[in-house]
Amino acid sequence: MRLRLARAALAALAALTVWSGLAGAAPVTVVDDAGRRVALARPAQRVVSMAPHVTELLFAAGGGARIVGAMSYSDYPPAAKAIPLVGDNSQIDIERVLALKPDLLVVWQSGNTARQLEQLRQLGIPMFYSEPARMSQVADSILRLGRLLGTEASARAASAAFSADIAALGARYGKRPAVKVFYQVWDKPLYTLNGQQVASEAMRLCGGENIFAALPVKAPSVGIEAVLQANPEAIVGSVPYGPLDAGLSMWAPYTTLLAVRNGNLITLDGELLTRPGPRLVQGAAILCEKLELARQRRR
Known part of the structure; x- marks a missing residue:
């Protein structure tokens, strides 16, 4: 009896294995x-x-x-x-x-x-x-x-975890007072991102406004004068890639710029905001915290 049951169990297991393989x-x-x-x-x-x-x-x-x-x-x-x-x-x-x-x-x-x-x-x-x-x-x-x-x-x-984390950030920061943001991709020449990029969506999630969102080119070259005229409250950029990359330090001499005056030159790992992958949650969370600090520094 036990032998027959064992054989039946093995047959059922084999059938399940075959079915799983076919599935x-x-x-x-x-x-x-x-x-x-x-x-x-x-x-x-x-x-x-x-x-x-x-x-x-x-x-x-x-x-x-x-x-x-x-x-x-x-x-x-x-x-x-x-x-x-x-x-x-x-x-x-x-x-x-x-x-x-x-x-x-x-x-x-x-x-x-x-x-x-x-x-x-x-x-x-x-x-x-x-x-x-x-x-x-x-x-x-x-x-x-x-x-x-x-x-x-x-x-x-x-x-599901990604979507839930993004929704939580939006609920916490999305309706906070707006912060005008300039996103710096590169400094020589000066490149930024328009509103079609996922990094720009991360800014909106945090209550930020990309000052160049309306430009038609996805990664446009802009002039320093255009940034100064827009006078962003925060400037976001990546960690310098090498000794020849000035990064956000290029803005230090422009003391009338609101982002410089309030100490809102925000350096972070650019891949967290520009790679359209699961780590966007981490990048957005860091950005949201930095923009919240920018609000606290208002005079």
Whole structure:
């Protein structure tokens, strides 16, 4: 009797295993950020990430172990540093990509070269275009990538946590008195971001106003005089990249500038605000705290 029960249990376990394998191998379909339908015969097992933000999204979706190749500067989370590199924004090593035998490429339309993306597309490797421009799209990207990877449970948890944290920041800071902000991408020449960038949305979340939000170009070059005329209450920029990068110290001589006068030159890790990935929550939280300090320093 016990033997028959044991055999029945083993048979049931085997059936469950087969069923699980078949479920894991079921076809999956999503729509990417270019509006294209991406269909896989089964969840992706070997993924090449074509941008640092994509690498972060894939890890958040529970697929870090499936990434077999990545682009330069894919440095977060720390495990990403061990992934073999396949190029940078200006040049993709297509031979190396093919040698990795990927079953999914997650590409960045704005950052990867169109000519090489077309070459890869013609080779028939499924491609997902990642171009999240809003925080809600970051959350949705995690869900869609999780579906392509077959890691939906992990992706749902990460997406929900991201959305909840963003909502909490908005509820706390979104209706605070407005702070005019200049976001400095680079100092020579002086570059900023317009309102279409996710960093600008982070400013709005914190009750900040991007002084150049209305400019048509996503990353426009602006003059010092234009910044002085707008007279922002806070200037936000990244940690200097090297000794030749003046960073926010370039504004110190402009003592009539409100941001300088009130001590609101805010330096932070720019990747936390400009990479459209899960760490946007951290960047936005830091920015919100800094802008709240700027309000307290009003005279």
